[in-house]
Amino acid sequence: MNSIILLSVLGLGNLFLGFRRSNRLLLPVMMLILGGILTVNFLDWGSTQSFFNGMLTIDNFSVAFTGIVLLTALVLIPFSQKYVLDGESNLAEYYSLLLFSLVGAIMLVSYNHLLMLFLGIEILSVAMYVLAGSDKRNLRSNEAALKYFLMGAFFTGILLFGMALLYGATGTFVLSEISFAVQNPAPGFESLKPMLYIGMLLMLIGIGFKVSAAPFHFWTPDVYEGTPTFFAAFMSTIVKTAGFAAFLKLLVQAFPAANAQGIWLPTLTAMCVLTLLIGNVGAVAQTSIKRMLAYSSISHAGYLLIALVAYNGQLEGASANGILFYSLAYSVATVAAFGVVKLVADARQREDYNGLNGLAKTNPLLAFSLTVSMLSLAGIPLTGGFFGKFFVFSAAVENGYIGLVVFAVVMSMVSIYYYLRPIIAMYMRDTDAETAEAVPVTTFQAGALLLLAALTVLLGILPGLVAGAL
Template sequence: MYPIISLSVTGLLTLFLGFSENKKIVFPASIAFLLIALATAFIDWNAPGFYFNDMLQVNNTSIVFWAILIISAILIMGFSEGFERFEFAQPAEYFAIVQFSLVGAIMMVSFKNLIMLFLGIEILSVAMYVLTGADKRNIRGNEAALKYFLMGAFATGILLFGMAMFYGATGTFNIGSGVFIGGDNSFFLWIGCTFMLIGMLFKVAAAPFHLWTPDVYEGAPTIFTAYMSTIVKTAGFVALFKVLSTTFSGLQDFWWIMIAVLVTLSLMIGNIGAVSQNSFKRLMAYSSISHAGFMLLALLGDHENALGSIMFYSVVYTLATISAFGVLMVVSKERIEKGRVYEQNDLFKGLAQNNGFLATVLIIAMLSLAGIPLTGGFWGKFFVFRDAASSGLFWVIIMAVLMSAIAIYYYFKPVLLSMSKKTSLESITINPLAKFIFAITTFGTIVLGIFPWILRSLF
């Protein structure tokens, strides 16, 4: 609970810092505020409890996910230093909205009541709509923000309708160890489960509710694309797990069929759609859809292991994604075409010759996203495959393995381009903070690829 209070207060303080004549203070202050929120998260360690009239549950599991979300935000915001002069007129607004959005993400992983889940989703979603259109001079970004908002509004309506059906069937918004199935409430529970799944799967970009993803990823400023592809996905899947494993655990024979179909669609659309992409951000958008399919696999297995698998997959996917988008941010600012940064795949041509450090970071990130051994991404896929195998869903696993083979093709596109001998870029400089973040994400990817149980043993 303490990070919610901390981030709410520091978000307001960040807005007031925007009135300061010295704009340079906003960035270090915002990082410090996030570090304070991270520290306060562990006040409740080994002290489980309920807050806000039992609508919010705090335990060690939720605290671990709080830490993952806040650390991810710190790593992403580390790339913001100096970017405000290119894309953002008021950096204080951006940093404040990021802090407010984390409040929503924290509520999504800690809710004990569907009303609290809805508040968390909306706090996070509204912040993402605003941040997507943060670069007001970018027409493509404005269009992406409008598309995201309109489609998100429909998804919110569908989610609320599902919650209303659940309330009508049970008379409560509280989640528990399952609900009574049978009698007159069965039909309403089926409707409620279906519509709530649709609303939540939109947030994690699972097919066929993914249509917003490529345009929004491409149109949003790259730093916010990295944010929504990591933090939003992590919070969304934890919330989805809690809903299915508690609220609708008695309906597992009903919803697992839908999840299996959605896994198939997400993997096929995500991986096949990425093959033809020339834009790196659109490639990563379709990659995000495919990874949503892999994370959904964990929900089809044993619930005792599923949360741990989701946690591990979220961490390794976040590390690799931050590395990939971070390299794109650093490299793309060196090449401006028609007043905008260049973000096509061939931007990385000759990167190894130009800057070996950045090329190494990019290559390791792509290998991890592809699930190559000795990277964290390999074990992330291994754990979700193991969970699916425990339920006997071998046909889904076979299809997922085939889609992983296709993924190697498009993930190796930027890898091969980076090792080309021809480059159109001048010498690339990296500020020390960005270099430090790259070191953390790359080292974490390798360590978790060699010693996965360091993290997996937490659950």
């Protein structure tokens, strides 16, 4: 709860800093704010606190996922330095929107009441709608914001309709009480089962849209491509981490009963297979790196869905730990990838693979960082991505989903092709007139890239630092 209060208060305070137009002050202040809140967040480790009559609960689960969200935001901020150097007049507003969106993300990992789930999604989403269209003179950015807003509003309606049906069937919005009503049906409950099951499926669809799960993924490539790269990275990591934590809480705490699993489990399994297939096959055909990373984001939603399918009925079990580790490894690698893509695009005005030609000669640090992130996203050993997939697949095998794991492994092999394409361009192709100059990199950005690469390798060598934390 301290994190929510601090983010809200400091987000408002940051707007007043903006009136002074102190852009050069804003970036270090923002980093200090996030670093301080990240430290404060872990002070709640080992304790359980409830707020608003139990609608929000701060426990180890919420503290761990909040830590990933805040760490991701902290290492992402240095890549906004171009806005500082260009004298972006709306920079304070952008930063405040990011802080407010983090409030929504924390609510998503801490909710115990469907009303708080809805509020968290909306606080996070409204900020993202605005930031997607923040490049106002760019038609692609305008298109991305409009598509994201219209699709988001539509699927929010589906989510709300599902919540209304759940309330009609169970008489409550509290997760534990929904679970009790499902497992201990009252007289006449049989006639309400269709309402319960339809509500359950509509909620799966609504949250599936937020995490880019197929077949509700169709907005992702266009929105990621049009959204400014800095905010697309935020969307790809923080929104997905918070969304899957919320997804896990919903399934584990509200629908753990066997009769409920009979409805959502086949649907979730089908979504998982379809997401893996579309994400990986779609990424192969892309020529734009941002679109490739968008399809990559879809495919990684499929791997995280495996952990949801294979959950063992506990919020602090193998599936939860798998999602926690995978989210951290994925976020670290994805921020590094988007960071390099942004720096290259800013300097060379290109977002295709050819824009990376010869980067290993002109900018060895950028090439090394992008290589480590690509290898991690592909799941190559000695990177965090390898153990992320290992923990998720292990949880699935333990629960008998061997066929699903085999399919996921095949899709992982497919992903190696498109993750190697940037590496080949950087190390095996020569520069041309457009790519001969070195890409400018500030000290903040170089430090962030080195930290991200070190974290990726550290997670691949010592996974026990995070694995089993829940």
